[in-house]
Amino acid sequence: MGKRVRTAVFPVAGLGTRFLPATKALPKEMLTVVDRPLIQYAVDEAREAGIEHFVFVTGRNKGVIEDHFDRQFELETTLEMRGKTKALDELRKDLPSAGRTSFTRQQEPLGLGHAVWCARHIVGSEPFALLLPDMLFKGNPGVLKQMMDTYEETGGNVIAVEEVPPAEVSSYGIIARGDGPDSNFAITQMVEKPKQEEAPSNLIISGRYILQPEIFTLLADQPKGAGGEIQLTDAMQTLMKSQAFTGVKYQGQSFDCGSKIGFLTANVVYALDRDDIREGFVAELRKLDLGEHF
Ligand code: G1P
Numbered sequence: 001m002g003k004r005v006r007t008a009v010f011p012v013a014g015l016g017t018r019f020l021p022a023t024k025a026l027p028k029e030m031l032t033v034v035d036r037p038l039i040q041y042a043v044d045e046a047r048e049a050g051i052e053h054f055v056f057v058t059g060r061n062k063g064v065i066e067d068h069f070d071r072q073f074e075l076e077t078t079l080e081m082r083g084k085t086k087a088l089d090e091l092r093k094d095l096p097s098a099g100r101t102s103f104t105r106q107q108e109p110l111g112l113g114h115a116v117w118c119a120r121h122i123v124g125s126e127p128f129a130l131l132l133p134d135m136l137f138k139g140n141p142g143v144l145k146q147m148m149d150t151y152e153e154t155g156g157n158v159i160a161v162e163e164v165p166p167a168e169v170s171s172y173g174i175i176a177r178g179d180g181p182d183s184n185f186a187i188t189q190m191v192e193k194p195k196q197e198e199a200p201s202n203l204i205i206s207g208r209y210i211l212q213p214e215i216f217t218l219l220a221d222q223p224k225g226a227g228g229e230i231q232l233t234d235a236m237q238t239l240m241k242s243q244a245f246t247g248v249k250y251q252g253q254s255f256d257c258g259s260k261i262g263f264l265t266a267n268v269v270y271a272l273d274r275d276d277i278r279e280g281f282v283a284e285l286r287k288l289d290l291g292e293h294f
Contacts, residue, residue, distance in 0.1 A: 002155030005148065005210055006053055007122075008046040008129040011115040012039060013059030013106040018258055027062045029133045031257065033266045034274060038257055039065060040094055042133040047096070049144035051129060055102045055122050057115045069101050111229025117219035125213045130232075135207030136266050138273075139252025143208050146250050150184050151210050156244035157236070159187060160208040162254060169196055173205035173233040175247060187245040192233035193226040203247070205233065206254060215239055 016023030022031065029039040043054060058065060072091075079088045102122045106115045116130060129144055137143040147158045161175055170193055178186030189200050209232075218235040225231035236245065255266035271281045 002151050002210075003127055005049075005127050005129055005151065006051065007055060007126060008051040008053070008131055008144075009055045009057065009116060009119045009123065010039065010042055010046075010131055010133055011057045011106070011112060012062055012065055012133060013057055013109065013115055014134075015059075015109060016258075019260070019263075025061065027065055028258070029062075030064055030068065031263065033136060033255075033257065033263070034270045034277065037068060038133045038136060039068065041136055042131045043069075043096065044094075045137065045142040045144050046129060046131060048142045049129065049148045051144075053100055053102065054096050055104070055119050055128075057106050057118050058103055059106050059109070066103055069095060071095065111224070111227075111231055113219050113222050113225075113230035113232040113235055116232055117216060117222075117230075120213075120216040120219075123213065123216075127210060127212050130209040130211060132207035134256065134258035136255045136257050136262075137206075137208070137250070137252050138255075138269065139250060143206070143248075143250045143252060146183070146252075147208060147210055147248050150246060150248050154184060154244065154246045156246060157212055157215075157239065158210040158246045158248060159236075160206040160250045161203040161247045162206050162249065163202050164204050166196055166199070166202050169194060169199040169202055169204065173231075174199045174201060175203050175205060176200035177203055177247060180246075182249040185247045185249075187240070187247045190233050190237045190240070190245075192231045203249070206250070208250075211236075212239070212243055214243065 012027060012029045014028065016028030019028050030037045046054065056065060076088060104118055104122060106118045131144065139146065143160050147160055151158045173190060173192045174194055175187045176189035178188040180186055191200065215235055218238050222230050222235045225234045256262035257266055271277050
């Protein structure tokens with residue numbers, strides 16, 4: 001049984017170079033799937049899993065993320081005056097309550113491992129969840145909740161994984177799978193962005209982690225790895241020598257919203273899932289007569 005996980009870290013300092021020019025002034029985490037920013041989906045997933053403290057590792061140009069998780073009195077007063085109580089309730093529901101968010105900055109883009117290390121003093125000596133908001137998951141329950149259920153049995157470190165076509169493995173961290181069922185199996189190796197022929201499997205690290213605080217000590221001295229960046233995967237591979245890592249092949253669907261195709265697909269799937277949008281959206285899609293493209 002593991003110590004309870006109360007804190008989640010959201011690395012949001014990335015430059016979003018795959019999404020220019022949209023992300024020149026706008027943080028990529030504020031791109032919307034239907035009408036919610038990507039970062040809001042990640043926060044919602046963490047809250048569903050019981051997280052109480054939300055730590056954002058930001059960078060320059062990311063101030064709007066902080067504003068998004070604050071109250072907006074002018075807007076709230078206007079909605080109130082206009083009797084738009086439903087919209088007002090929705091806005092309030094999305095917001096973690098006072099004192100439950102923290103923001104720190106990664107001053108230089110040195111890699112994911114360095115971004116996580118920047119949160120060390122806020123997290124302290126407790127286990128924590130880590131959510132990469134580019135990766136959007138549609139699952140019921142959400143992926144982090146599924147991982148928490150496993151963590152309650154195993155403690156240690158827990159990583160969400162999924163299969164990708166072998167040609168895509170060099171874009172991700174890859175694990176080797178040991179014994180155990182899909183919801184709780186041993187991870188025996190990890191490697192960041194391997195060549196296809198060197199990858200131990202086609203199971204990728206999906207962007208959701210539960211980690212023990214000893215990772216911070218390793219990250220402090222972690223040499224640069226793949227792409228010249230300080231890689232979290234390399235520090236996890238070292239931590240595996242002294243702590244267990246459990247894999248969860250989660251139930252649900254993922255969208256890599258750091259890529260244009262993933263992002264566009266997510267918008268279609270989430271729109272079709274919305275009771276207030278589906279009918280009108282399908283009618284417009286029909287008019288487009290997309291048949292020739294399929
Ligand atoms: C990061 C991690 C990688 C993981 C991926 C998931 O890579 O380093 O292990 O598979 O996120 O999206 P990045 O996408 O930052 O290159």
